[in-house]
Amino acid sequence: MSDQNLSRTNRTHPKNKKAHHPLKKRILYITASVIGVIAILVISLAAYWSFTAPKVTNAGLVGSSQSTILDKDGNTVWTSGNERREIARQSEYPSNMKNAVVAIEDRRFYKHGGVDLRRIIGAAFANLTGSSLGLQGGSTLTQQLIKQTAFSSATSDQTIKRKIQEAWMSIKVEKQYSKAQILTLYMNKVYMGNGVYGMKTAAKFYFNKNMDELSIPQTALIAGLPQSPSGYDPYANPSGAKYRRDQVLDAMAAYGTISKSDAATYKATAIDDGLVSEHPEKDVEAENEKISDAYISSVLAQVKKQKYDINRDGLTIKTNLDSDVQNKAYDIINSSTSNTYGIAYPDDELQAAVTITDPKTGDVIAQIGGRNQDSLQGLNLATSTQRSGGSTVKPLIDYAPAIEAFNWPTYRAVDDSASFKYAGTNLYVGDAGMTNNAPYSKQSGQSYVTMRNALSRSLNVPALHTLEGQSTLPSGEKDEYVGYKRAGKFLNKLGIDQKLTGGSAIGFNVSTEQEAAAFAAFANGGTYYKPSYIKTVTTREGKVENMTSTGSKAMKESTAFMVNSMLQSVFTAKAPWNLGFNKYVHSDYTQGAKSGTVAYPSSSKLAGNTAQDLWFTGFTKSASISVWTGYDQPMDVTTPLSATSQLPSEIYDSLMQYVMDKNGSDGSDWSVPSSVSKVNKYGQTEYEVDGADFNDPFANRVAGSTTAVSGSASSSIAQSSTIYTTTTRTTTTQQTTTPATTSSNRNATTSTVTSNNNVKEP
Incomplete structure (x- = not known):
């Protein structure tokens, strides 16, 4: 029986093997086919990428990696390196310099054909293990030369496609040029920091020597700079420079150029040994660059965000800079105390900053980042958000959001009846120019004023009520208010990210760049454009990136127009309300604007009728200009700015006149949009959101219609700001007044205040 079973087993086993073999074979075949197809696709794609790689010419290999910044008309305003570059012949490079470069950058340079697979594997292993063998990285000197000749360092260009093209182009260059030629081309092209390109130029700049006159430590410093010119800058970062120089000396010892004992001796040499301390030619160039320094600084910041390397990528950057306006702005800001513009600068220490944008596009056409600058690329005060904008923020955070959310008309009554107390504190605030924190009503006799008058007269209390909502209705409930959340969202749409706190309604930290862009939205119908300095960036290989700003809707057209109209009243309001x-x-153009004054704190020795910051931001259809003035250290000055100074508005006016006179700029008035109704209220033109519901619960709070202004016998002047209650608007544009004891509700049939006045913060 057992033999029979064994025999059966022997008979069936081969059949099982045959049954499974075709399946395994099919799986292997399919797998091999898939791998084959993938391999063919990869090879084909690599071949295509190699075939379509940029062409490398001799002119390109010899040419510089400098980048150029152009103004809007194509004129050069800045170059990286300012043309400081001397091309050396092969024979000028001493063996010590060549050996140092090869030792630290590519020890197998003379053995590979442009791409070093062993080096790539070794670098990858070193990166994984943290070994010092990874100092050289994976790119050969030939590949580095190709990078500097044909490719940018932008993150968007760090792709497999580019790596394959780079490798292919390196192999081709190795076949066309000798090793000596390739090394010379590399050493002539590399960026060496401080605006210097090429090692011959670097020897002169850093040590004022020919290359064959350099000591070994000096040669090592030069050879080590290309990896990180700023990180190893011997002036700005001597410790980093010494670290890198010593790395090069160790590499030279490992390569056999010098002995280990010599390397140790050379490493003891001070990093500033023989280092030149002064560069007069650079000072001359810096003086010429001061005119556009702030603008260039902003351009470089925008380029950096795009992950380009301005010093290595050979970019051509076309900007929106109007050089004529920039030169005029520089002249106005840097004028002496006795200048032809009639601007009363108190001293040379006073600082000022300006940003000018085109409301239709967001293009920044000029920018000044400081006054009487001593150096380049320092703090750009035009983009700094370290100072409060004072009352210039009121239309942005208070009244525009109120119109947007509640359809407030420009004549909406706002509360100025008593000093405002910050919630949870014993701190009170009144209107500017009043003692004991008293509101303006204590002087004017007007407890409630229109939103237009509150804004044009820059009253603090109504602005605080509008944002924070402490005003009490006749019913005992709170009036509707904007609230921090709604205001924050509105500001975000205008490019301002601000954490709002008590007092934000009358001032928060902001820059002239932010304000010029935000106010531009009132000029163009409600569209926000992110400030744009650059029109296009063209890389070495001819790739063009368009960087024009695209607008986004920040508010309704009705909101923009109505705030615009109120801001025009800053100029046109009659005395004493202006x-x-x-x-x-000016008769040839219509404009709107807002001033801002930031007073010293009451605890300061400088408290009183003084200011630490003065602002003026305004616009026409053709330009939005924001101006800040103040001191770098406002608490340290002995003679501060007067709170009544019109210094920033004088700067603004001189600049706006120049811009509007240039090239026939559009200064026409704005047309009333279809979403807005024009009405006659209190003897003047006002505006409502067409067909929209709104509440005006305080329209009956003014007792009488001819409240006299303190110190003035003119009841007609006082009447221009007096609030009268009104009936519901009819289909005509006229309004009728009702007795002051009546409380009206817009588009309501009763005189009671409806429950929706108790609006909670969103």
């Missing part, structure tokens, strides 16, 4: 800006009215 703040002295009527002298800047």
